[in-house]
Amino acid sequence: MAKLEFSSDKKCIQTDPEETILDAALKHDIPHVHACGGNAFCSTCRVLVQEGLDKLPERNDKELALAKQLGLPEEIRLACQTKPQHDLKVRRLVMDKVDEDVILQHGEEGKPRSLGQVKKASVLFVDIADYTAFTEKTPAYDVVHVLNRYFYIAGSIIKKYNGRIIDYYGDGFLAIFGLDDDPKHAGNLISAGFALQDAVDKFDHDIHALVNRDFKIRLGAHTGNVIWGTIGITGMEKEAAIGDTVNFASRIEQANKALNTKFLISEALYRQFDKWCTISGTYEIEAKGKEGTHRVYALDRMLASMPTA
Incomplete structure (x- = not known):
């Protein structure tokens, strides 16, 4: 017994x-x-x-x-x-x-809802700088056209580096790298972030000629454990990533505005790639829901020899 x-x-x-x-x-x-x-x-x-x-x-x-x-x-x-x-x-x-x-509950394809799992992943938040001013001063048709074009470009880059956009929130999106258990998720995020900046620089030039408005983005990233699973009621369910790693990445992205930076990452992420990326500054920030201050790094550029792991 x-x-x-x-x-x-x-x-x-x-x-x-x-x-x-x-x-x-x-x-x-x-x-x-x-x-x-x-x-x-x-x-x-x-x-x-x-x-x-x-x-x-x-x-x-x-x-x-x-x-x-x-x-x-x-x-x-x-x-x-x-x-x-x-x-x-x-x-x-x-x-x-x-x-x-x-x-x-079942999803649209009739498959059982996925359970919560802990994944080692890297999280990237991206938003559009001065988005409110952009929408207020741009015709509605052009706003939708510009956003669709931008999200298409961004989505292609995220996918290229084995990431996945899992949520859109008006002027920005959340992308996760590592949901497929790829051990190179941190390096993939860094590479995708720089590639996205380069693409948006060109995009900004093209869009400026169309609507006479600047188009800039801000990025924030962190790496660690995330909880991954399906949430929501039938017909409105979605796969979501939650947890401190996601929350902190969001806070880092939000700090860009006050610091006048473009691409901020956590110390945990930077320590993996400090030999392959140059920075324009180091800052201490407070993050809602976390005690004390936390060091973040403003990435400047990626060196050609940066590894992907």
């Missing part, structure tokens, strides 16, 4: 080697959700293994197939398929009907 503790229910029960976590939970009146009837067709019975993961048997074929489909990390197991042989502490992740409905 093994001891099975449900931390979410503050209950500890006994289970035998042939019982699944789900079977043991239901036998002891723990309301463990299992929408597909315990056949590994859904993942509503999922649990987070808090203690004893190293002593669990490997996933069987049915669990492994669903785990691969959803990208489940090792510590998330299907209660309907997992038979603990030793003491185990778990937390139920689907607690009620609302949780169940969220899990069972």
Whole structure:
């Protein structure tokens, strides 16, 4: 017999080697959700293994197939398929009907919603300098035309360097490098940032002739862990990156305006490429939600020999 503790229910029960976590939970009146009837067709019975993961048997074929489909990390197991042989502490992740409905939502292609995962990635925020003045003094048709042209150019560059634009917010966008687990994500971001600046310099010349307005951008970047997953209700869901790394990158980008800089990056990012990039300045900034001051670097140019890793 093994001891099975449900931390979410503050209950500890006994289970035998042939019982699944789900079977043991239901036998002891723990309301463990299992929408597909315990056949590994859904993942509503999922649990987070808090203690004893190293002593669990490997996933069987049915669990492994669903785990691969959803990208489940090792510590998330299907209660309907997992038979603990030793003491185990778990937390139920689907607690009620609302949780169940969220899990069972599907995207436009009918695929299960992706779960939250921690990714090592580099985050780039880009916005347009003096955007309000640009829109107020430019005809509506030209505003939309210019933005579509700009986003097309920017998107092509981000894609070229294996990044992905995951959100637009009026005058700017958020791009993530490393969602594909590419270990070169930091270098790719730096390269993309410089390439984007060069492209916008040419773009500015072309646009100025069209609407007689300057078009400049500001970039801010940081690197670290991000939480990646699907959020939102059916029909309005989207994949999103959240967490401190994303928030800090946003704050860095916003600091450009006060510092009169164009391309600011965090110290964590700069330390990886300080031998391959020149800077025009070093600054200490405060960031909302973070204590103290934080050093950022204004990138000037990239040297030809900069590596991509």
